[in-house]
Amino acid sequence: MGQTLTEKIFSNSLGRVVQAGEIVVVQPDVVMSHDSLTPGIIDVLQQDFGRNTVKFPNQLVFSFDHVAPASTVGTAENQNKVRAFAQRNNIRLFEVGRGICHQVLVEEGIAQPGFIVLGADSHSTSYGAVGAFGSGMGSTDVAAIWATGKTWLRVPETVRVLITSRFQPGVGPKDLALKIGRELTISGATYQTIEYHGLDWMPLHGRQTLCSMAVELGAKAGIVPPSGEIRRRFTVPEWLFVDEDAEYVRTLEINLDDLQPQIAIPHAVDHVVDLSTVAGMKFHQIFLGTCTNGRYEDMREAASILEGKQISDQVRMIVTPASSQELLKATQDGTLATLITAGATITTPGCGACMGRHQGTLAKNDVCLSTGNRNFKGRMGDPTSSIYLVSPAVAAASALYGVVTDPTSL
């Protein structure tokens, strides 16, 4: 019988055939943690495990993205603690401004097809965009990997999402990610992997958008079978292909011919409706960024809508590039100049306002259109503020008029 991609990746790691449902102990290829949680993981290693060193320094990678550069003396001290630990243990560290961990690990070729990549961050499902098994864990789990090099995992069953046709103009990967959430619901893939089929044509950035949001449906991982751009940019192991007779717990079919722009309304990621339902609604802030939609292509799409125009004086638009490389690309073809000329502001690459800590925290009753991945109550600031999740195209079109606007209507 065939295997899912998840079963193949675990079988390869263990050197024997494994099946969904088994609890296995694996040595992950990469273990990522960022500035927000690494200081606490160091505490668990030192205080609870009583160790000062990690088992495999090469397995680890640190990134500074959650509050970077530091916003307070406390965060600055914590970052120095991580820098000193990294230097002492010879661990790779990506400094403030380099970008969001999930973007940087892909750009640097640290996340590779067929790898098991675990991160102290729920959006570690993002690594499925390159054909890795990516999954998030908490601090103690990660500290245990630092100490032992290994962790236990239950090999998850897989839900297949089968996509047919191509996007209509003005509709993109974010609309698809939201539509999948609408169909599967916020807990519809709990403890499972989502495999996205029918997307050989989809470029890397779109795959990253989809996989970053797999966790929002409860999934342990989200994987797009490596094809197209992934095969051109990465070395894909010969065993990493889809078996026709692999077993899935469920198949969800989505035809892109029928897909309109989508929007997630407060306060849950699966409260998704067609954009037309809330068209014309006023808001105060646009946040274009995050591991879901902060890449060059997302900024380019927004710029193509804002070219030669001005955003409404009723709203503010904050653009936070996902990484320094994405920012650099946007400076080289006029994308950034277009956004700034239209009235947007650009922040340091990183997670930015996504979890309400800096660079765009919301005040009482503020309404934000975000290209991010979570609209939980109070996530970006005051608990009376609200977040609507949209695509970069919807964000840009809405910026022009200061009300929610369908980009396909422009």
Add this chain to the structure above:
Amino acid sequence: MSIIWKFGNDVDTDQIVPGRYAPYMRPNEDVGKAAFIEAHPEFNKLAEPGDIIVAGENFGCGSSREYAVLALKRRQIGAIIAKSFARIFYRNAINLGLILIEAPQVVDELSDHDLCTLDLDENRLEVGNHIHRLPEISPFAREIVSAGGLVAYIQTNSRLPGE
């Protein structure tokens, strides 16, 4: 006697502890004081050691932030009884030795502010003169929780769970 604090479905980690209250942001404060600080101020002020959280589906969805579990642990919550739990939250809770009980049949019969007595050895919850049978915690999880969490498990057994 303990008090039941009843929540709905999809209680996310931003509700349990908003990111702005993370230990990273406020290194000198007890994260326990931030438990449900904005989403449920009454719980935040009044929850006592031993109190029980009862919730619907998908409790703890969202972020990997272990400090959401840590905050409830610091408040010495006796157990969380829910219809289901989000994956990362479930692991974090086992790792820190916080008791989670998946009991879909029982949840609808329990009400906010009910007084109760939880007996984990006998898997039962007494509310007034009604006794609710609770499902057994999975042996795998119970082994880790009984050891005192993941670190203690590894230190005691010199191996990982499942190894």
